Amino acid sequence: MLNHIAKPFTKCVERFLPDPFVFVILLTFMVLAIATLATPTSALDVLQIWGSGFWNLLTFSMQMVLVLLCGYMLANTPACIKLLDAIAEKPKSGGQAILLVTVVSMLASWINWGFGLVVGVLFAKALAQRVTVDYRVLIASSYSGFIVWHGGLSGSVPLTIATPSHFTSDLIGIINTESTLFAPFNLIILIALLIVLPILNRALLPPESEQIIVSASKLNEVPIDIPKATTPAERIEQSKVLGTTIGLLGLVYLLVYFVQQAGTLNLNSVIALFLFLSITLHQSAANLLRSLNEAVKGSAGIIIQFPFYAALMAVMVKTGLAASIAQGFINISDAQTLPLWSFLSAGLINIMVPSGGGQWAVQAPIVLPAALELGANIPKVAMAVAWGDAWTNLIQPFWALPVLAIAGLRAKDIMGFCLVQLFVTGAIIALCLTFIPA
Template sequence: MFSKIAKPFVHLTERYLPDPFVLVLLLTLLVFAAAMLFQQQTPLAVLRYWGDGFWGLLSFAMQMMLVLVTGFLLATTPLVQRALDALAARVQTPGTAIVLVTLVALVASWLNWGFGLVVGAFFAKALARRVAVDYRLLLASAYSGFVIWHGGLAGSVPLTIATEGHFSEALIGVIPTSQTIFSGFNLTLTLLLVLLIPLLNRLMLPNKDEAILVDPAKLAEPAQAAPVPERPAERLEHSRWLGWLFGGLGLGYLLLYFSDGGGLNLNSVNLLFLFAAILLHQSPRNLLNSLQQAISGSAGILLQFPFYAGMMAVMVQSGMAQSVSQWFVGFASSETLPLWSFLSAGLVNIFVPSGGGQWAVQAPVMLPAALELGADIERVAMAVAWGDAWTNLIQPFWALPVLAIAGLKAKDIMGFCLLQLLLTGLVIAAVLTWY
């Protein structure tokens, strides 16, 4: 049944969904028109907002790129790659492949969203080399694990409000991750999605005669002969002691940091993944080779992030983002505010696909409303986080690294992602409202 339901969505996106860069251009025009029509902004004012904000997220973009790059570096270490290949070698049926790639992507995304995106894509390729399975659904399943990232260890909203000096500290103080990421409702929600998403993906598996397969030979990783270092500089680049030394130094610092009471935040997570990757890649040359792949896979994000920054500036400066949030808040109660925060965040995320950037837009509206209504601050903050993660399923911006690794286009997987969006939306809304 789910396979038949997914079919028209797949055909629709394959025919009409443009490239993600074209999509951001169309969304920009839509935001321009909405700012002028609903916020009574002049064309020159909107143009000024857009141009002034084009580079407004550079520092945050750098932080987010480090999350992706460090996740990629860790995912391409020999240890992780051998583990993925060994796990893939045990899979014999398409259904098992779909369920397993979803579970791996979910767990990895909870640890770190960049790690999850890359591990899921590499594992999908490893499975497709061994099992005849619909390659589109396999990659969509790998990407579906991304939906839990904002409730995990690298979630930018919970880590931001857990960091001293964050912009809302005067209003809500510093909220530790024990009350957000590791809270009962968040762990329950995460567990439900870990159980239900693999099941949904398995039910969407097409029949053999409808499956789109891929030639395993096209997915084979090119064999690279290990170079023989000749010059002293080359021997230094390939020396393992440098990787072990600095990987160990970095991880040693993190032990001191956590023993001194330091908490999880974007910087500590990036440091953890970076130094673990340095240690496991062993030599500087191996790390730098992996870095080249990571930068190549993130090229689309680097190009599109400024356009989304400009779009976000228009939404913020024109008052449109606040109007959207206030519209949802206007008919909320203390019990329903988390639900409306989640839905509004899901809508805003289509135009501002940046968890930290979106929090900067919505926090000034949601937090005062939560305080006024007596709502649970932690739940409202996590509702915004989950809303941001939820509609990433149909926002192809963050799928770019997965697609680059797999060699597919956004239109190939987004039809399946629409059904994933419906199921996860119902589950998240239910837990935020009634748990």
């Protein structure tokens, strides 16, 4: 039944969804027009805000690229590939492959979003080489696991409000992760999605006669042979001692940072952890650089599109458009329903501002005073914004770019299935945020 429901969505997406870069251009025109017509800002001022906003997130853009690259390099280490290949031998049918790839992707995304994106798609390719299964649904299933990232260990919102001197600390103080990530309502959402999403993805699998199968030979990664070292320079490049030593040195630093200095998980520490683990497990500089060259292909979309999204974010914030959208939802809220409306407004804003940290900067000054005024639970409202951001990533092509690049697909190949996932997971998250106590 679900497969029949997904068909019209799939056909509609295949027909009308452009390339993600064209999508952001069309989105730019729409936001500029709405900001001009719906806010007091003049067209010239909107244009100036947009043009100057391109460079607001260069540091963050580099961090996102590094998260992706380091996540890919770690997932592409011999130890990780061996583990994924061993697990990929378990399924004996396409349905089992769909169930397994969803669970693996969700667990990896809960640990770290960049790691989850890469592990999910690499595991999907390993499964497609062993089991006959619709490749589109397999990749859509691997991407769907990404929905849990903001409720996991790398979630921008819960990590931000748990950090001393965060930008809203004077309003709400420090909220530790026991009240957000490990709160009962958040754990119940995670468990519910872990149960329902694999079953949903299995139900989306078309009959065998309608499946799109990719030949295993097209998915095999051609290993790049590193020639035997014949010069001093090549021997240094391939030295396992040199690579392993610098990797272990970095890991020792992180151990001191987390244990002795009581350091916290943040973007920089996560990047460092993945980088030094990658160097250690790849052992030599030559192996690491080979993996890096493959990883860079998947970051092209982030590099070219993130400046456009930074410009859109500037327009949304400085013209007051984002505040108006969020305030509109808040005006119809009370203490119990504020998390629900915060979730829905975050999902809408995420289409135009696909950055968890950036979106929190937009919505926190609005939802937090409202929560205080209405007497709503602050951690729950904050996590509602986090889940809204993660939820509509299912149909926001931006974060699918690295997955699609590695898989060799287009956005329109998976977005029809992602739409069905969006409706079902949205209902689950909304119900949990509304009726499960904090």
